[in-house]
Amino acid sequence: MEFPKILTRFENIPNSRALATYEKHGGYEAARKVLGQKPEEVIALVKDSGLRGRGGAGFPTGLKWSFVPKSADTVYLLCNNDEGEPGTFKDRYILELSPHMLIEGMIIAAHAIGAKKAYIYTRCEFYDEIRWMNEAIEEAYKAGYLGANLLGTKLHIDLDHYIGAGAYICGEETGLISSLEGKKGQPKLKPPFPAVSGYLGKPTIVNNTETLAAVPWIITHGAAAYKAMGTEKSPGTKLFCVSGPVKKPGVFERPLGYPLKKLIFEDAGGMIDGKQLKAVIPGGASAPVLLPAEIETLTLDYEAIAAAGSMLGSGAVMVIPHDQPMMELLRILVNFFHHESCGQCTPCREGTGWLANIVQGVEEKTALPEDIEKLYQIALHMEGRTICALSDAAAMPTKAITKKFADELKQTIYANSRLGG
């Protein structure tokens, strides 16, 4: 079956990262087209396309752009290329295929919001991607797509590439801003929102790499063509990262609303070695786990997954086989969030530590079966209580696992305890 290719249209094209290749396939035509238009027209088009933020929250992109105050003199555009959500490897794939697609998207976005300075914030672990991105930026400057009087206009857009130190919290948009400002990567209190007061206190728009990379296609093909794909409320395509013991793990570009089971069992080839499906995490580590029964007819769009009690998130589909002990999964998850909590807000700082501490008790054979309910209660009261969503990100999967696999977890504790001998 053929699927629309927007973000992956450079798959299987030799030398796809080169500017020449990009130009040959219509590269920078969208930017050229847009720079003659008024920013409001560009925002209206993106709004009309229904494009939603691909970083996890799914906020309408055009609407976000329109929040920048008209009177602002200095506006910043930041590309969140920090991709830290466990299970997610889609943004780096875009950079692997075509970094120019991101640059072009950023030129368009910068023009739409009136930014003269844009930054890409990439985590330091992406060694190759950093290099490819830097090369592309250099090429774009040389070819006159960036800098003063770009593309023969009076516009001036500068693009810088900033390398973060790899903290998960710096992928949170205000944490990213703090980090870019040279401070400790800690999320900022909202309000004020970044669109009003962000980087260096100026209006700032932070967009995910995948979001920005989709923009040139939308400009070229129009809002209607984009809306023709996906569902009514979740239009367009999305990159899904399938990981776990499946035959063909990888990145798949599919229209939103695509059936999850089909993605796992047809596109990714199903389970390896006769393993059975035990559970699926549909949107990255912070998304609540779903049982096979819950995904029977589940489609991959923001609304359907939310209705099923989880979230589309970053589109990281993690497949969990029947032989995966859930205590092990829980331990990995809570340890991750404990390690990554910035420590600002008390419920998250103490809560993530407490969760990890209790799970540690299982290994030390001191845990009690009632600890499972305690984990659930702690997670319940960590949720919705903090500045950013990291606390929720730790709480949601903990709640789901301790609820859905309570019996198994208790058995693990019993078998592991001095009680069970």
Next chain:
Amino acid sequence: MADTVTFRLNDKNVTVPKGWTVMQAAKQEKVDIPHFCWHPGLSVAGVCRFCMVHVQGARKLEIACNLQATEGMVVRTDTPEVKEAHKWGLEFHLINHPLDCPVCDQAGECGLQDFYMEVGKYPSQMTRPKVLKPKAVDLGPRLILDTERCILCSRCVRFEEEVTKTNALGIFDRGDRAIIGTYGEEKIAHNYQENLVDICPVGAFTSKKFRFKQRVWFLQEKSTICPGCSTGCKIQVHARTDRRTYYRVKPQTDEAVNGFWMCDKGRDTITHLNRESRLPQAQMMIEGKKQTVPVPQALNSLQRAIAAAGAQHTALLVSAHYTVEEYQAFFDYFCTQLGVKTIYQWRGDKEDRDAFDGILWRGDENPNTAGLLASLSQIQGRKVEARNELVACVAQDPKVLIALCPEVPFTSTWFQGDLAKLEGISHVSLWTCRYEATEAAGITSWIPMKGFAEKTGHFLNYQGAKRELEEAFPSAAASALSVVEAVQQLALPQPSVTL
């Protein structure tokens, strides 16, 4: 009305200026919203997540400290959901807290403890080992930090950023490993260290001078004005009256003068009030020997000396450490009634006086300079400012000199040094609260005075703002007098004691 908003806070309509937060409004309305990280003198951090309130129509609870009040908003601080959030908020704060209240100086005035008594009183659900962190960290000449007790509210970090602008503190590491500290081996060196102890809502920052000295519930508190400099910060003096001992000074809020803070130098202005530093009785030089005498006897001898020398040969040497009321009584008696015409004011060096550290401390280390000048302006006579020129001035012949000694150590020592340079005066009567002053040479009689915390009255600060020494403790020196009382005794028709 465009500049105010009206919203509903629990069962009451509240009108506040536009831009105010719900927290500010609640403070004004005396509605208690528990909080740790919010402080009226610092920026909003919103990290303790304790001041949760319910806003009608909101998806989840909001923090009152960062919630701007808007017209028609309906806020409740007492819903079951809010109470549940408080209970869990406290639990999160306490799981890694050492709970060493029995040995903690903050006990009795601790946010965690108070709040536990209010909403807690349940056994902790924490059954695992706690996170261990550095304890008794030396952070400066006046500061000790216990990072285990710390709840990372960041008040101290913001104080360093926003008030002293020294940025000495930071939060290092992250998650539940995060600790407050200075960069490298640096120590906090500024003159405002103990404010960190004040604003710390728990016992993380303790004062080297106060720690382990006294349980706070044994202390009595009185509102007064700091005598350390002409800023005149509003302060509270904490003492044990049963022991006649002063233990510490804390700032009180006076928006127009000191805001919420005071300097460390000001905190040292109480030690001279304790019994061991005090001049308990009058003293006189009798036949070349210093002897303790009853106050009336010393005053009587002064009176006779003035009578013998005559008002034209009597001079006053006045420091700016006494209240407006005391100056009025003093000048009224000596100048108006007795006719003394020569008044020396001693106010320290001119070149130092205009110094200002940009926060609170001023180089004019006299609390009532403006009050002294105002009182002086109402009397006739020769008024000389005498510091460097003191000897030359006084050499013009007074036979009797009545000197009002400054009371705080750093100025009085200086004053006494100047006094010692004077020779040829037949009777010098030094009015002072300090025992140390009896060491000074050339003095004929010493009259024991009350300290600033032991009397009421007013100071005028450098702005001319009139501030009240509101309450008085009993004096640690039994026979100490205020200037008003001393003058009243002098003015009695006949001295009550004669030799």
